[in-house]
Every structure is written in structure tokens, then in C-alpha cells.
Amino acid sequence: MKHLKELYDTRYSQTWEIREPADHIVDFARTLKKAVLILDVGCGAGRNSFFLAREGLHLIGLDISLNALKLASERNQKEKTQCIFVIGTFLNLPFSEGRFDAAFSSYAIENVSLENIKRALSEMKRVVKKGGMMLITLHSPKHWRFRQGKEIANHEFLTFQMIKNKKVEIVTHFFDKEEAERLFQNLGLKLLSIREVLRTDEKQRAHWIAILEK
Numbered sequence: 001m002k003h004l005k006e007l008y009d010t011r012y013s014q015t016w017e018i019r020e021p022a023d024h025i026v027d028f029a030r031t032l033k034k035a036v037l038i039l040d041v042g043c044g045a046g047r048n049s050f051f052l053a054r055e056g057l058h059l060i061g062l063d064i065s066l067n068a069l070k071l072a073s074e075r076n077q078k079e080k081t082q083c084i085f086v087i088g089t090f091l092n093l094p095f096s097e098g099r100f101d102a103a104f105s106s107y108a109i110e111n112v113s114l115e116n117i118k119r120a121l122s123e124m125k126r127v128v129k130k131g132g133m134m135l136i137t138l139h140s141p142k143h144w145r146f147r148q149g150k151e152i153a154n155h156e157f158l159t160f161q162m163i164k165n166k167k168v169e170i171v172t173h174f175f176d177k178e179e180a181e182r183l184f185q186n187l188g189l190k191l192l193s194i195r196e197v198l199r200t201d202e203k204q205r206a207h208w209i210a211i212l213e214k
């Protein structure tokens with residue numbers, strides 16, 4: 001996990017997609033009541049948190065990368081938004097049970113093993129109120145990174161990136177629709193909708209967008 005943190009810290013010292021919210025978060029906002037408390041898991045520089053705050057929601061963003069949270073805090077001050085940013089890991093959320101009306105994780109609980117995805121989802125479920133909504137994204141096998149590196153479990157691959165002359169390990173699990181549905185069912189989460197989104201720039205990126213209810 002320390003290695004992954006280095007990867008993200010480095011990413012956020014360059015600039016990355018940090019301003020505009022993801023389309024699925026814009027859609028998700030329409031399903032949420034105003035003035036409720038939302039958790040943004042793996043918030044990065046906070047692009048989705050800021051969008052939802054401007055829509056009248058209360059936001060807590062959590063991320064493991066200090067560089068990302070510095071960018072988020074600077075923007076929070078500059079734009080006079082009231083988001084709260086917290087450093088921590090989604091494997092062990094530092095919040096009490098049922099604290100949030102809804103939680104989402106956009107492109108964040110993805111570069112970890114299936115076991116850790118289950119743990120992160122259980123944590124999100126724990127901190128959301130009964131009946132609360134969750135949105136998560138998962139990698140689909142149509143992503144260009146599918147089958148890159150060494151297969152360490154079914155549909156789970158280990159790849160490496162060089163960060164500051166150090167080899168950093170990245171584990172990615174790719175879900176077909178049935179496996180994603182089984183995952184949610186086994187965790188006792190009601191699947192409200194699931195769709196596959198393909199984005200192609202230089203290479204094809206493919207994700208599932210799932211909306212769940214606790």
C-alpha cells in the first residue's frame with residue numbers, strides 16, 4: 001500500500017484530471033437529496049467533491065495521497081467551498097457506522113486486489129446509513145490494461161511502474177458483469193443499476209459504474 005501511495009503522490013505532483021467532475025457523478029447528484037452528508041472515497045484533488053458541494057451537498061473527501069489533499073485544500077480555500085478533506089485509507093475508514101447519507105468512489109478502489117476491493121466496499125457500506133446510496137467504479141476486461149503483466153489470480157494482474165527509480169507494484173482486478181453482481185450480492189448490497197462506460201483517447205479505458213443501496 002505504501003508503494004501505491006508513492007504512485008499517487010507522484011501523479012498529483014503532475015497535473016491530472018483534477019477540475020471537472022466525472023459525468024457519472026453529475027448524474028448521481030440528481031438522485032441525491034440536498035444538504036445531505038456524502039463521502040468521496042479516494043477523492044484525489046476533489047473534482048467530484050467540489051461539484052457536489054456546489055450542488056448543495058455536504059462533502060467529506062478521503063484520500064491516501066497528501067499531495068492530492070493539498071491541491072484539494074487549496075481549491076477549497078480559493079473557491080470558498082466547505083468541503084472537509086481527510087487523509088486515510090479506504091481499507092479502514094476513520095468514520096463511525098451510519099455517519100453518511102451516501103458514499104461514492106470514482107476510479108479509486110480499483111488498483112487493489114479483489115480482497116481489498118471487498119474490504120473497501122464493506123467499509124463504505126458500514127459508514128453509510130441504511131437505505132443510503134453508493135456509487136462505485138470497477139475495471140472491466142475491455143480496459144486496455146486487461147491481461148497486462150502477470151496474472152496472480154483469476155482476472156487479477158500484477159504490473160509495475162517505475163517511480164523515482166523504484167519499481168512500484170500495481171494489482172488490478174477486472175470484473176465481468178456477473179462477477180460484479182455476485183460481489184454486491186455477497187456483501188448484501190442491492191444493485192440499483194450497472195453500466196459499462198468506454199472512454200477512448202490514446203487507449204481504451206473501460207469501467208463499470210454501479211449504483212447500490214445499503
Ligand SMILES: C[S@@+](CC[C@H](N)C(=O)[O-])C[C@H]1O[C@@H](n2cnc3c(N)ncnc32)[C@H](O)[C@@H]1O
Nearest residue numbers: 008042043044063064065088089090106107108
Ligand atoms: C485515479 S485517482 C481518482 C481520484 C478522484 N476520485 C477523481 O475521480 O478525480 C485514484 C485516487 O485514489 C486514491 N487512493 C488509492 N489508494 C487509496 C487508499 N487505499 N485509500 C484512499 N485513497 C486511495 C489515490 O491517492 C488517488 O487520489
